[in-house]
Amino acid sequence: MAELLFVTGRFSVDRVDRRKGMADVALKAGVSLSTVDRVLNERGSVSDLKRRRVLQIAQELGLKRLLPSPQHGLLRFDLLLVDSTTDHFHRLAAAFSKQAQMHRSRLIVQTHVWPERNPDHLIDLIRNPKVPRQGIMVVAQDTTAVRRALKKQISAGVPVVMLTTSLSGLEGATYIGIDNNVVGRSAGKLMSQWVTTPGSDVVLLTNSLKYHAHQNRVEGFLKIMAEKAPQVKVHGPFECFDRDDLIVSTLAELYAKGLTIHGLYTTGSGSSGVKQALSNREVRPVWIGHEATKQHAEFLREGLLSLVLDQDPEGQAEAAIQHLLFANGDLSAPPQVRPQLRILIDEMVNG
Structure with a gap:
């Protein structure tokens, strides 16, 4: 009987610890304890943003339990490219198409092209997604309106990747490209x-x-x-x-x-x-x-x-996709791929 009481007592302590851990997650994530319970036990009725936030905090706090996948179904990433006809952007678009095909069982890359002469169209694409998304990859001009729109997305928990050109000081966004x-x-x-x-x-x-x-x-x-x-x-x-x-x-x-x-x-x-x-x-x-x-x-x-x-657009595309997969919990470690600066001279193309 003593042994049975000891085991029962041990499980009681574990249960209390789990409840405390869940309460800590709820407090830091800014959600209710019942929301944390629904996320961890996969009972649904929780938005994607809250779900990712709860799982992110649970991982940060080292909650001692097997955590579910951060996202149900396919991930959707918005790719916002300027309407440039240059070879670089043709290569970049082709590289993302290849990445989307490679990861087609896990994600959808939704490509949108904004006209360079109408930057307001880019603002609209950032602010008003046609369907819920779990990440944004964007080539953007450095303007106050663009910064404001991206900051709002970052505050809402949407991972943002800047491609080809960075926006200095935009906290929370990740630049993927050469220096x-x-x-x-x-x-x-x-x-x-x-x-x-x-x-x-x-x-x-x-x-x-x-x-x-x-x-x-x-x-x-x-x-x-x-x-x-x-x-x-x-x-x-x-x-x-x-x-x-x-x-x-x-x-x-x-x-x-x-x-x-x-x-x-x-x-x-x-x-x-x-x-x-x-x-x-x-x-x-x-x-x-x-x-x-x-x-x-x-x-x-x-x-x-x-x-x-x-500037290795193929490397940019691969690293950007891996970064968003990591941000959504689909990769356990940050991407190891980095775009490389390459120098080409005539001897490399002769023959």
Whole structure:
């Protein structure tokens, strides 16, 4: 009898401990004890956001029991891409399509394209999802309205991943991409080793500086050029918005002013415009561009393009999906995949 009482007493203590643990979860999660009970015992009638919050807190507090999956059914992630026709965004969209196919038994990637000339459409996509979602992956301009909309989603418990370009200081969002300041610094270091003659002219062309990525590339490039090649004059940055016609007219205007361009760094796209502007020029500048594309491989072979910096959109897509799976409890550890900065020269595409 004593042994039976001891065992009964032990189970009573365990039950009290479990109830206390559940109460701690309820307090920290800001929900009722009955909500915690329904989540842990999978009785339903709890929203996805509350369910994830309860399980997240239970995991953080080390609740001593087997926890259920954070999400019933398929996970839905919104992919919000700008309507760019550049090769980078074609590669990024294709990479996400491949990831969605690989994980089709677990998730759905809902792709939405917002027009760059109408950023209010992006705000609407962020604020008003067509169906409930468990994550957002977005390419966005750095504006107050975008920040406000994303902060509201983060506060509601929706995991947010920034792609290609970050928004500095947006607490709770995760940036997945290469370090664009390092990219700009790398371009500056390479340019400073190629263009060394005092009085030489280097031109800096960029996309819109509303994108944090281009701000960082420009900043890094200018800083290193000032440090490593102060004898060289850098003209720009000139915002050309990845438009071939603007690149052609910008370079034509600089040539018309009597500039001999010895170096050219383009932080975005518009390479067809660069080729047109440089045609029939006796002095071809050292040209550093972005993204490993078929066109750039051809330009490298021709000797028109000197070097390419690639931001690995395939790695971005894989890491973003893994991050959201981890945030939703479907992976036990943070993603190990990281996008890699890659440098491509003519020797890598010849033959």
